[in-house]
Amino acid sequence: MSGEAGCLVEEAAYLAVWLIGLFGIVGTVCVYVAKMVIQDSTSYDEQYVWKRKLPPEAGGKR
Template identity: 45%
Template sequence: MRDAALLAVWIIGLFTLIGGVMAAVVRFVNKDTSAYDKQLTWAHFPQAQDRPHEGTSETVQEDRRG
């Protein structure tokens, strides 16, 4: 019984450690990608920052009309 409890503690600890590392990697990639986009992509399209973020912008309506 003691061995089963020890195994359960090790498994829970291992998955907690793996989950923490995965969360840190996801957070790092998300922040790094956003910083890259702001620095290199959005700098070339300043008018895109001023545009409203709604789905009914003029360009979307023109595309739907054909």
């Protein structure tokens, strides 16, 4: 009986390690995407994406 219980504990440990690794990777990606979105600005979009400059009354800090 102890051999079967040891196998279950070993499988649970493998599952825990895989889940910690998976959530670590997903969490890291989420942090970097959030930083990128927070640092995004309208002036950057105007200069590099839209290739134009909007009048000051059309934009502003959000």
